[in-house]
Amino acid sequence: GQQLNQSPQSMFIQEGEDVSMNCTSSSIFNTWLWYKQDPGEGPVLLIALYKAGELTSNGRLTAQFGITRKDSFLNISASIPSDVGIYFCAESGGSNYKLTFGKGTLLTVNP
Amino acid sequence: KAGVTQTPRYLIKTRGQQVTLSCSPISGHRSVSWYQQTPGQGLQFLFEYFSETQRNKGNFPGRFSGRQFSNSRSEMNVSTLELGDSALYLCASRPSTGNYGYTFGSGTRLTVV
Numbered sequence: 001g002q003q004l005n006q007s008p009q010s011m012f013i014q015e016g017e018d019v020s021m022n023c024t025s026s027s028i029f030n031t032w033l034w035y036k037q038d039p040g041e042g043p044v045l046l047i048a049l050y051k052a053g054e055l056t057s058n059g060r061l062t063a064q065f066g067i068t069r070k071d072s073f074l075n076i077s078a079s080i081p082s083d084v085g086i087y088f089c090a091e092s093g094g095s096n097y098k099l100t101f102g103k104g105t106l107l108t109v110n111p
Numbered sequence: 112k113a114g115v116t117q118t119p120r121y122l123i124k125t126r127g128q129q130v131t132l133s134c135s136p137i138s139g140h141r142s143v144s145w146y147q148q149t150p151g152q153g154l155q156f157l158f159e160y161f162s163e164t165q166r167n168k169g170n171f172p173g174r175f176s177g178r179q180f181s182n183s184r185s186e187m188n189v190s191t192l193e194l195g196d197s198a199l200y201l202c203a204s205r206p207s208t209g210n211y212g213y214t215f216g217s218g219t220r221l222t223v224v
Contacts, residue, residue, distance in 0.1 A: 033212075035215075040218075041217050041218070042201050042203075042216050042217050043154075043201070043215050045212050045214065048212055088154065092213075097144070097159040097167045098169070099156065099213060102153075
């Protein structure tokens with residue numbers, strides 16, 4: 001089945017720093033999704049990308065759908081303590097009606 | 112608009128027992144999916160329902176089953192519980208058409224002892 005390789009596994013940064021994480025796949029995708037999960041909660045959708053090359057922002061978050069359709073990155077600018085959590089990339093599987101998730105990037109922000 | 116509601120939030124069961132988890136999707140969402148999250152395996156797809164029909168099923172044993180009711184509410188059942196079934200079980204719903212933005216509930220934390 002499809003596999004998403006997400007990196008880095010974890011990041012420890014200082015408040016105010018910018019962060020970048022990415023996902024790659026051996027398969028071509030039609031949709032990339034980025035989620036954030038806080039402890040004890042379900043994932044929350046941050047950004048959805050629907051076509052190759054698409055660059056989308058949501059506040060301090062920016063994500064891009066790679067032109068090869070096999071990768072995506074998520075940037076967080078000027079990080080703040082509430083950015084702490086696990087960030088997941090996911091693809092929507094087209095007509096398979098399911099999400100396939102990366103293993104996640106654990107972000108820790110030091111105030 | 113109320114979000115996806117999962118009950119109960121926490122559950123402790125004994126090996127060999129069975130358990131039923133409930134999910135109420137966002138009003139108007141007819142697609143409901145279930146995922147298992149563990150530290151070792153991450154988020155894994157269990158099954159997806161639409162209009163009371165299972166459209167896709169993940170690679171889990173037959174002990175894991177689900178159903179959807181006419182009001183789109185869904186339940187999943189795990190029979191003959193094993194220690195390895197301890198996990199956070201997440202439900203997600205999405206609209207029938209339009210974007211692929213699945214909305215997740217807060218999950219049910221199942222501990223099997």
